[in-house]
Amino acid sequence: MSEKGRVLLIGVGLIGGSVALAIKKEHKEATIIGFDVNHDNCMLAQKLNIIDVCTGNFQEEASLADLIILACPVEKAEQCLEVLSTLPLKEDVIITDVCSTKSKMMEKAEQYFTGNVTFIGGHPMAGSHKVGPGSARAHLFENAYYIITPSSTTPQTKINKLKSWLIGTNANFIIMDPDEHDLVTGVVSHFPHIIAASLVRHVQQHAASNDHVNFLAAGGFRDITRIASSSPEMWRDIVRHNQPKLLTLLDEWMAEMQDVRNLLMEGDSELIFDYFHGAKKYRDSLPVRAKGAITSFYDLFVDVEDTPGVISDITTLLAKEHISITNIRIIEAREDVYGVLRLSFQTEQDLNRAKVSLENKGYETYISM
Ligand SMILES: NC(=O)C1=CN([C@@H]2O[C@H](COP(=O)(O)OP(=O)(O)OC[C@H]3O[C@@H](n4cnc5c(N)ncnc54)[C@H](O)[C@@H]3O)[C@@H](O)[C@H]2O)C=CC1
Numbered sequence: 001m002s003e004k005g006r007v008l009l010i011g012v013g014l015i016g017g018s019v020a021l022a023i024k025k026e027h028k029e030a031t032i033i034g035f036d037v038n039h040d041n042c043m044l045a046q047k048l049n050i051i052d053v054c055t056g057n058f059q060e061e062a063s064l065a066d067l068i069i070l071a072c073p074v075e076k077a078e079q080c081l082e083v084l085s086t087l088p089l090k091e092d093v094i095i096t097d098v099c100s101t102k103s104k105m106m107e108k109a110e111q112y113f114t115g116n117v118t119f120i121g122g123h124p125m126a127g128s129h130k131v132g133p134g135s136a137r138a139h140l141f142e143n144a145y146y147i148i149t150p151s152s153t154t155p156q157t158k159i160n161k162l163k164s165w166l167i168g169t170n171a172n173f174i175i176m177d178p179d180e181h182d183l184v185t186g187v188v189s190h191f192p193h194i195i196a197a198s199l200v201r202h203v204q205q206h207a208a209s210n211d212h213v214n215f216l217a218a219g220g221f222r223d224i225t226r227i228a229s230s231s232p233e234m235w236r237d238i239v240r241h242n243q244p245k246l247l248t249l250l251d252e253w254m255a256e257m258q259d260v261r262n263l264l265m266e267g268d269s270e271l272i273f274d275y276f277h278g279a280k281k282y283r284d285s286l287p288v289r290a291k292g293a294i295t296s297f298y299d300l301f302v303d304v305e306d307t308p309g310v311i312s313d314i315t316t317l318l319a320k321e322h323i324s325i326t327n328i329r330i331i332e333a334r335e336d337v338y339g340v341l342r343l344s345f346q347t348e349q350d351l352n353r354a355k356v357s358l359e360n361k362g363y364e365t366y367i368s369m
């Protein structure tokens, strides 16, 4: 059903912008009003037709809105929730958020709102290390999980209404308890982020005393620590909100590292093999193409000869087909793939179309495993 009415988007960045585009695609008669402390982001979003109007008066717009979406860093979202609770809002308004942690937001909402104002927590489980409305895409959440955390008293009609507003995301909605949400996302997203940042900082310490480190940290090391390039402001807020779960995970990890240390000290070849084999077996059993907590890029490897113009031939061919490449890299030596040119795409559909186009032109291509 096409929804009509006014949507107030607070925080017009990567995620807010992508949600707004998905809403616009499906609900042509809705009006999306954006508010952002960074006025340039708001103006850019208006110019890109992500929002219809950019407002400087969030209070007045909140009172007119049918749907309010909080899409700023989570501690700012918490503050906005408090401000919203002091305003005269519409009777049937739904307030939701897109923040990466849920327990504290749900607690605050229950404390602030009673009566007809409904807060339903939301977390679209896709994104990237990029920020700002310039990177927003209507298809960002396609086939991704979109976790919804209603309170125990939220009427089903309101949950259905929210899903209807968000239908254009083409995401898979799942209802979760906020505490479970924070544990699961802590394990698969927040904690890996801390590890990625700590790995990068560890390498940086060695780079200070050895010139070869920077050079060798390029390529693969950079790839496996991509998430460490995400917004520090966003991650600061996430780890502060999910602190209890993350402290437990850190304790578990430190115990695991102690076990690894013991393994190395003892040097038992069979036990060391088993350690790596166990990790490989579990990792290999995970779905390759499904969308999980951390965004995977869709990589295509292309065998290319070392001749002038070959890269421009490939990029021109894909540009003609309107297939956008999100990253391109020449791999000089990797034994587990055959191709040497790695092209990354944002969607599986783009990857498959690129594969067909390139193969029709005689290129040999391989999909990474
Ligand atoms: N980046 C990602 O991959 C994902 C992020 N999230 C969550 O989405 C939320 C937004 O993150 P992104 O869009 O990635 O960041 P972003 O940096 O692209 O956008 C955040 C926007 O919020 C604005 N903002 C900051 N404080 C504000 C305030 N008090 N009032 C109004 N606007 C304010 C910023 O100026 C910026 O435009 C965060 O809570 C994050 O945890 C959820 C899923 C994925």
Ligand SMILES: O=C(O)C(=O)Cc1ccc(O)cc1
Residues within 6 Å of the ligand: 099, 100, 124, 125, 126, 127, 128, 129, 189, 226, 227, 230, 293, 294, 295, 296
């Ligand atoms: O792929 C990445 O960079 C991410 O880790 C994306 C991401 C960041 C925060 C979330 O709450 C959910 C997904």
